[in-house]
Amino acid sequence: xxxLKIGHSTxxxxxxxxxxxxxxxxxxxxxxxxxxxxxxxxxxxxxxxxTVQHIDGLVFSGGSAFGxxxxxxxxxxxxxxxxxxxxxxxxxxxxxxxxxxDLGVQRPHPPTPEDGYQxxxxxxxxxxxxxxxxVGTGASVGKLLPNTLCMSGGFGHAQMTLENGVTVGAxxxxxxxxxxxxxxGNIIAGAQTxxxxxxxxxxxxLSGVREKKLEEIINTTLVAVFTNAKFTRQELKRIAKVxxxxxxxxxxxxxxxxxxxxxxxxxxxxxxxxxxxxxAMAAEMVQQAIVSAVKDSIILEK
Numbered sequence: 001x002x003x004l005k006i007g008h009s010t011x012x013x014x015x016x017x018x019x020x021x022x023x024x025x026x027x028x029x030x031x032x033x034x035x036x037x038x039x040x041x042x043x044x045x046x047x048x049x050x051t052v053q054h055i056d057g058l059v060f061s062g063g064s065a066f067g068x069x070x071x072x073x074x075x076x077x078x079x080x081x082x083x084x085x086x087x088x089x090x091x092x093x094x095x096x097x098x099x100x101x102d103l104g105v106q107r108p109h110p111p112t113p114e115d116g117y118q119x120x121x122x123x124x125x126x127x128x129x130x131x132x133x134x135v136g137t138g139a140s141v142g143k144l145l146p147n148t149l150c151m152s153g154g155f156g157h158a159q160m161t162l163e164n165g166v167t168v169g170a171x172x173x174x175x176x177x178x179x180x181x182x183x184x185g186n187i188i189a190g191a192q193t194x195x196x197x198x199x200x201x202x203x204x205x206l207s208g209v210r211e212k213k214l215e216e217i218i219n220t221t222l223v224a225v226f227t228n229a230k231f232t233r234q235e236l237k238r239i240a241k242v243x244x245x246x247x248x249x250x251x252x253x254x255x256x257x258x259x260x261x262x263x264x265x266x267x268x269x270x271x272x273x274x275x276x277x278x279x280a281m282a283a284e285m286v287q288q289a290i291v292s293a294v295k296d297s298i299i300l301e302k
Contacts, residue, residue: 002228003268006171007124009111016109018134020059020119021224021226021266025268027268028232030234030237038220039220045096046096059071060171070113072116074117078095129155133155136153141180142178142179147194149192150190151192153173153174153189157170157172158291166228169225169226170243170289173221173293174251179201219258221259225264225285228269238275239275240263242282246287247263250287
């Protein structure tokens with residue numbers, strides 16, 4: 001999508017990374033927090049009644065709350081470009097961020113401000129990278145049931161354009177407690193038994209199987225939906241709410257007290273479009289982005 005650049009910082013040896021979304025121009029944005037264990041920064045600036053009415057970038061980071069410090073490097077890069085909210089003392093870049101918990105994957109070394117800065121330097125339009133890249137490096141799925149193996153999650157993307165040129169793209173990092181299902185409802189990543197079969201988290205729960213001690217397991221799916229259509233912050237909030245349907249179709253169970261799920265909606269253009277149409281597109285692209293994030297998942301040794 002034009003006017004959107006994406007950069008990654010990946011540390012395979014640390015099992016973590018981050019992803020930065022940068023815009024050519026300040027953008028309207030809104031969010032919906034749908035999980036109960038979030039790690040986030042600067043969400044208050046995109047509340048409906050906030051004074052500042054735009055954002056200059058968005059960051060998804062590994063490292064849980066520690067990884068949010070990487071946003072300092074993103075802000076420094078944006079400040080050098082002269083981008084941000086204008087004040088008498090200079091510009092202040094507005095960069096909301098959210099993190100996933102991946103501290104137990106390799107070594108607990110969260111992304112740093114320098115990682116954030118370098119991700120901005122290398123950011124490009126139409127970045128094709130998916131899977132265990134950037135914020136998706138240490139992501140995992142299917143951590144609900146005892147005596148099972150989880151699988152790696154990752155970073156995914158899906159986009160569609162209508163004949164009138166209206167485009168909606170979704171980016172997702174999947175670090176979920178539950179399983180991931182495709183459009184036909186088949187599990188494609190999640191909790192696996194020792195013989196390589198899917199344990200089916202939802203079916204197991206409904207049959208009376210008790211979950212793990214979940215206080216020790218932190219999970220989060222983060223989604224960013226972008227469109228080249230023009231919407232207000234209030235409209236974007238409603239679009240984000242509808243797009244939650246895509247998360248619910250793809251992940252089961254979802255939005256639990258042990259997930260920090262957040263979805264953002266961002267307007268990057270001025271095309272006229274129906275809010276209802278874009279909402280439907282967003283839900284579809286969110287589901288597809290989540291599926292794309294785990295298509296090449298492998299079992300983690302846990």
